Structures are given as C-alpha cells and as structure tokens.
Amino acid sequence: MTDDAMDLRARNKRATRDAISNAALRLAIEQGPSGLALVRVHDIASAAGVSPRTYNNYFSSREEAICALQADQAGRAGQALRARPDDEPLERAVVAAMVELYTDPEPDRAGLRMIMSTPELEGEALKAFTMAEGPLAEAIAARTGTDPARDLFPAVTAASVAGAIRVAGRHWLAPGNTDSFAAVLTRALSCVFAATPS
Amino acid sequence: MTDDAMDLRARNKRATRDAISNAALRLAIEQGPSGLALVRVHDIASAAGVSPRTYNNYFSSREEAICALQADQAGRAGQALRARPDDEPLERAVVAAMVELYTDPEPDRAGLRMIMSTPELEGEALKAFTMAEGPLAEAIAARTGTDPARDLFPAVTAASVAGAIRVAGRHWLAPGNTDSFAAVLTRALSCVFAATPS
DNA sequence: GCACTTGATGCGCGGCACGCAAGTATGTGG
DNA sequence: CCACATACTTGCGTGCCGCGCATCAAGTGC
CATH class of the missing domain: 1.20.5 (Single alpha-helices involved in coiled-coils or other helix-helix interfaces)
Structure with missing residues (x-):
C-alpha cells in the first residue's frame, strides 16, 4: 500500500x-x-x-x-469500517472508523471550505461520497449479517452516514465553531443512530 | 401556483x-x-x-x-413536509409527505433508470437532492422545535431522508422488483428512524 | 543490450458556455 | 387604441475544453 x-x-x-x-x-x-x-x-x-x-x-x-483527494479518502470508508474488530457493535464501529478516517490528518479548512461553498465542486464531492456508499453498505451488511439485496437497512444507513459526515463538515466550517472535527463528526453520527433530537 | x-x-x-x-x-x-x-x-x-x-x-x-424535473420535485420536499398537520409525529409526517410527493405521479421508470445509471446525470440529480436538504432540515427543525444552528439532528435527518429516497429509487429499479414505489419508499424511510435492521 | 509495454506529449477537431447587441413579443399608462 | 418600458429570444463571435490519434520517451522482462 x-x-x-x-x-x-x-x-x-x-x-x-x-x-x-x-x-x-x-x-x-x-x-x-x-x-x-x-x-x-x-x-x-x-x-x-x-x-x-x-x-x-x-x-x-x-x-x-480538485476533488480527487476528497474522493480518494471517501473511497476508503468501506475498508475503514471493515478494519474495526468484528465484535464491536455497529454504531461504535462506524463512529470509530469514520473518526479515524477523517482525523488523520485533520481536514484542511481552506480546501473543505472552498469545495463546500462552490456548487460545482460540491456536486463533484457529492458524487465521490455517493460512490463510496456502496462499499460502505456492504461492510455494514457484513457486520450486521443482513442481505443487502433484500434489506434496505445497510444501504440506507450507509447513505445516512455519508450524509452525517457532510453535515458535520458544514457545521465544522461554520464561523465561530471551535470544536475539533472529530467531536462534530461524532455528534453528527450519533444522530443517525438515534431518531430523537440529541 | x-x-x-x-x-x-x-x-x-x-x-x-x-x-x-x-x-x-x-x-x-x-x-x-x-x-x-x-x-x-x-x-x-x-x-x-x-x-x-x-x-x-x-x-x-x-x-x-435533463435532471430539471427531478430537481424541481426534490425542491418541493420542504414544503411537502410543512403541509402535514402540525400534531403529526415526525416519522409519520415525513413518510406521508415523501410518499405523497413521489407518488403523484408514480415516477417514470425509464427516466429514473437513465439518470441513476449515468454517472454524470446521477451527479446532477445528487446536487439537486442536496440542495433540497436545507429547506427540509428547516421544516424538520420547525416540527421538532430544535435549533438548526446548534443541533445537528434536523440537518442529519434531512440528509438521511434524502439518502433513503435515493436508495429506494435504486431498489425500485432493481430487476425483478414488483413493489410500488410508495411501498419501497416507506420501507426505506423506516430504516432512517429505526437504527436496527428491519 | 533488446524487444515490448506503458505513460507523456503535440496536434487538431468538434462542441459548448456565455457576453453582446439586435429583434420581437408582452405588459402598462395615457 | 397607441406609444413606451420590459424582458424573452435569437444570431454571432470568442475562448476554453474534452478527447482521439500518432509519436516519443521512460521503464521492464528476457
């Protein structure tokens, strides 16, 4: 590698x-x-x-x-989840995998801001994110023992996780925010697994 | 109108x-x-x-x-949710609103298949979907009484709902599927509000 | 060292986004 | 009913871009 x-x-x-x-x-x-x-x-x-x-x-x-780096990183989401221990519960594994993936290194504020505030770049990044959902869904399915062909849970959860990462990025970029990206990301991901406001 | x-x-x-x-x-x-x-x-x-x-x-x-129609429809997601009665619980309101939005009329299989199987079109549709998340998040926040600036729940949920709709579309297009889109959509959305496999 | 593979480059073609300046249809006040 | 203001349509010209093709150079296996 x-x-x-x-x-x-x-x-x-x-x-x-x-x-x-x-x-x-x-x-x-x-x-x-x-x-x-x-x-x-x-x-x-x-x-x-x-x-x-x-x-x-x-x-x-x-x-x-411009978005190639982001795309490469997103593409590693599936393997990042698979790298977590098998006996770890889904939520914990997802949070740990995504935090690890997006904290090494801490994202570049300027680059991320550039991408997320330019519609054309945002579209490209979105495409990359979505491409990563497939492998992520498979990893989730493998972990939960569900059949991706019959059960929508893995795919929907993968999409939700991707969405939460996006939301976390946007919030992290908001003016006046002082939290680390890892903290924001953890908060966002917790919303995916709890259907009630935090 | x-x-x-x-x-x-x-x-x-x-x-x-x-x-x-x-x-x-x-x-x-x-x-x-x-x-x-x-x-x-x-x-x-x-x-x-x-x-x-x-x-x-x-x-x-x-x-x-090519994606303008899809985009217009997605753009109505926020107002569709706001049109639901105020006392309806979130999940029920979201499901009802989205089913109504995407069942009148039943989506065009050829068009949807064309878009979702062409990366460039998928990217454009994705952008449109994402643009619709903002208003949808505001509608969710208004319904749950949360502050979108401090709480990530509305934005994450909006993103999850959008993701679920995409997943539903993909599954509905899968060969051999006979369910109505409304049925698939309902199943997909239920995954958003339940963190365990259905 | 030699033949082969594969990536880098130059050139040219077809196409597209968009600014600009008429031309034309629509809405408004007298 | 008519002139004026508004704003949508169209043709033209410009600059940039994606990409196929042929060629060249660097890397690789025998």
Missing part, C-alpha cells in the same frame, strides 16, 4: 496524479469560490509541471481534479 | 423551460446511458422548438436540463 510496494511506473503515475490534484486544489483556493472559472486547465497543468494533455489523461474536468 | 396564477410571461417561460427539459430527457432516454455524449445541445434545442442560444439561457449543461 505504501509507495515502495509498487513499481516505478505505478509510483510515477500516482506522483503525477497527486501533483495535478494538489496543484488544482491550491489554485482553486487561491482564486476563491467565485473565481473557479479563472482556474484554467493550462494553469493547473503547468503548476503541476505537466502538459495540458497529460492533465486530462488523469482527469476529465477541473472539478474532478 | 397553477398556470393561471401567473401572467403570460411567466407561463411562457415555464412552458419553454419544461419543453426544453422534457426534450432533453426524452432524447437522453432514446440514446441510453452509454450515449449521453451523442445528445447534442442542438438536438435538444430543436426538439424543444427553440434556438440553441435560448436553451442555455435556461440551462448551462445538458445534465442540468
């Missing part, structure tokens, strides 16, 4: 991918939410030290490039 | 908007999920009896045009 576990080709590929994605996010943050249109593909590519043509060998839209 | 409640200008505007959006959806269905790229703006416009330039006075992307 680490760099030296893959051959040179794979490492270079990941390196350029990360370079492009980091450059895209950085430029987007510099321009601010209102200036997304000013972030040209050419700028991203040259900031990443790569040709424009190469840029879209990796991404087919600016939004995709 | 009905047609004759607005002046001619507004009625014409809505008429062309609907014409464009219907044409877009129809053409998309004809081409199927894999052929979205073949649905040109020019085709949509001429099918709607309007110039290409007018098309993007209303929509700035094919996806937006």
Whole structure:
C-alpha cells in the first residue's frame, strides 16, 4: 500500500496524479469560490509541471481534479469500517472508523471550505461520497449479517452516514465553531443512530 | 401556483423551460446511458422548438436540463413536509409527505433508470437532492422545535431522508422488483428512524 | 543490450458556455 | 387604441475544453 510496494511506473503515475490534484486544489483556493472559472486547465497543468494533455489523461474536468483527494479518502470508508474488530457493535464501529478516517490528518479548512461553498465542486464531492456508499453498505451488511439485496437497512444507513459526515463538515466550517472535527463528526453520527433530537 | 396564477410571461417561460427539459430527457432516454455524449445541445434545442442560444439561457449543461424535473420535485420536499398537520409525529409526517410527493405521479421508470445509471446525470440529480436538504432540515427543525444552528439532528435527518429516497429509487429499479414505489419508499424511510435492521 | 509495454506529449477537431447587441413579443399608462 | 418600458429570444463571435490519434520517451522482462 505504501509507495515502495509498487513499481516505478505505478509510483510515477500516482506522483503525477497527486501533483495535478494538489496543484488544482491550491489554485482553486487561491482564486476563491467565485473565481473557479479563472482556474484554467493550462494553469493547473503547468503548476503541476505537466502538459495540458497529460492533465486530462488523469482527469476529465477541473472539478474532478480538485476533488480527487476528497474522493480518494471517501473511497476508503468501506475498508475503514471493515478494519474495526468484528465484535464491536455497529454504531461504535462506524463512529470509530469514520473518526479515524477523517482525523488523520485533520481536514484542511481552506480546501473543505472552498469545495463546500462552490456548487460545482460540491456536486463533484457529492458524487465521490455517493460512490463510496456502496462499499460502505456492504461492510455494514457484513457486520450486521443482513442481505443487502433484500434489506434496505445497510444501504440506507450507509447513505445516512455519508450524509452525517457532510453535515458535520458544514457545521465544522461554520464561523465561530471551535470544536475539533472529530467531536462534530461524532455528534453528527450519533444522530443517525438515534431518531430523537440529541 | 397553477398556470393561471401567473401572467403570460411567466407561463411562457415555464412552458419553454419544461419543453426544453422534457426534450432533453426524452432524447437522453432514446440514446441510453452509454450515449449521453451523442445528445447534442442542438438536438435538444430543436426538439424543444427553440434556438440553441435560448436553451442555455435556461440551462448551462445538458445534465442540468435533463435532471430539471427531478430537481424541481426534490425542491418541493420542504414544503411537502410543512403541509402535514402540525400534531403529526415526525416519522409519520415525513413518510406521508415523501410518499405523497413521489407518488403523484408514480415516477417514470425509464427516466429514473437513465439518470441513476449515468454517472454524470446521477451527479446532477445528487446536487439537486442536496440542495433540497436545507429547506427540509428547516421544516424538520420547525416540527421538532430544535435549533438548526446548534443541533445537528434536523440537518442529519434531512440528509438521511434524502439518502433513503435515493436508495429506494435504486431498489425500485432493481430487476425483478414488483413493489410500488410508495411501498419501497416507506420501507426505506423506516430504516432512517429505526437504527436496527428491519 | 533488446524487444515490448506503458505513460507523456503535440496536434487538431468538434462542441459548448456565455457576453453582446439586435429583434420581437408582452405588459402598462395615457 | 397607441406609444413606451420590459424582458424573452435569437444570431454571432470568442475562448476554453474534452478527447482521439500518432509519436516519443521512460521503464521492464528476457
């Protein structure tokens, strides 16, 4: 899973991918939410030290490039839950897995704010989040011993968890908030498992 | 709210908007999920009896045009919940409101399948769904008497409800399913309010 | 070292979003 | 009934983008 576990080709590929994605996010943050249109593909590519043509060998839209890191992280949700001990009850396992996933490291406020305050980027991030629901639902089903094909519980819970993470992010970004993301996330997730106001 | 409640200008505007959006959806269905790229703006416009330039006075992307109907419907979620009697308990009110919203009329299988099996359209629909969560959260907060600024419950629940509707849609489209959408939707929503497998 | 695989790049085409400036239909006051 | 104000439609031009194709270079296995 680490760099030296893959051959040179794979490492270079990941390196350029990360370079492009980091450059895209950085430029987007510099321009601010209102200036997304000013972030040209050419700028991203040259900031990443790569040709424009190469840029879209990796991404087919600016939004995709900017949100790639978020997408990768969300994609690990399923495996994060599976990594919890089998005998842990669902709620505890979900909270622990998601807190671990989103606390290492603490999310970048500027990047998250940029994404969540730009409709086009939010849409892209949303897509990534939703893609992650499938594996997460399977992990939940495996843990609860339910059949995803017949029972809607795993899928609905996965969607709820994803939604809670989004809500937590939004609340964490709210002006004047001082709590750690882990704290907010825990509060949000507790709402999923308790149908009454906290 | 009905047609004759607005002046001619507004009625014409809505008429062309609907014409464009219907044409877009129809053409998309004809081409199927894999052929979205073949649905040109020019085709949509001429099918709607309007110039290409007018098309993007209303929509700035094919996806937006195709998903406009879904988006409008989702946007009514908040008001649908507010329309329920004040003394109705939350779960009952939510289920009733959403079933009413999504059963008049029964969703179009072809359109829904088209959208949910095309990543780009799914992303657009997702965005529309998420936009509707805000008003829905406010309606939930008003009903439960909680403060949306301090308590995450309304927002998380709104997100969960939206997620449940999506899951219901996906399950309803699954091959071999014979239940009505209302039935599936009710089952999915019940998962939101019960943290244990049904 | 050599043939093969795979990623990077340059070029060109078709398409799209959108600003701008008429042209035209709709609503209003005299 | 008519002129004026409003705002929707349309054509045109511009700049940017996604992507197929052919080529080149770096990496890999024998």
